[in-house]
Amino acid sequence: MTNPGKHAVEMYSPEGTLVTSWGQTGQTIEGFCGCCNPTDIAVMADGRVVTSEKGLPRVKVYTAGGMLDAVVAVPDDFSTHAAGMDLAVDGAGHIWVLDPPEGVVKVFAPKDAAAGPAADATPANMPPGGDREPTAQTDAAPAEGSGANARNE
Numbered sequence: 001m002t003n004p005g006k007h008a009v010e011m012y013s014p015e016g017t018l019v020t021s022w023g024q025t026g027q028t029i030e031g032f033c034g035c036c037n038p039t040d041i042a043v044m045a046d047g048r049v050v051t052s053e054k055g056l057p058r059v060k061v062y063t064a065g066g067m068l069d070a071v072v073a074v075p076d077d078f079s080t081h082a083a084g085m086d087l088a089v090d091g092a093g094h095i096w097v098l099d100p101p102e103g104v105v106k107v108f109a110p111k112d113a114a115a116g117p118a119a120d121a122t123p124a125n126m127p128p129g130g131d132r133e134p135t136a137q138t139d140a141a142p143a144e145g146s147g148a149n150a151r152n153e
Helices: none
Strands: 008-012 018-022 040-043 049-053 058-062 068-073 087-089 095-099 104-108 136-139
Touching: 040 087, 049 087, 058 095, 068 095, 068 104
Parallel strands: none
Antiparallel strands: 008 018, 040 049, 049 058, 058 068, 087 095, 095 104, 104 136
16 A cells, blocks of 8 residues: 555555555655655556656556666656556556546556566666657546545545
């Protein structure tokens, strides 16, 4: 779950015991900047954690231990004022991101889809400026009052 007050991600056991917590406030790509970030998370099949942020809308992937693994999307990939970007992942490593102001779901594929989820772009080989495009985009009508889920807006 997110703990946006601490700019952290927390993982709990089924019994409710804190297993791990990681994250940091910061302007660097590794950190969570602004107020109340990360807003949403999804856990991939291999245990990596996908996060989304508001203010400076971006989507990143971290190892289960909290090390930055990949930058999936940067502000230029989203509409103006994008926030509350719900996330989903699938077994093929695709990351599904809701862009509420635009009313679409953007689907980001691993950089080398044949290699599987571990081939996501890393900060070292990510094109500067977020000049990638989602692999697909579908129309999605945001639910009325969609703040009812566990995200923080």
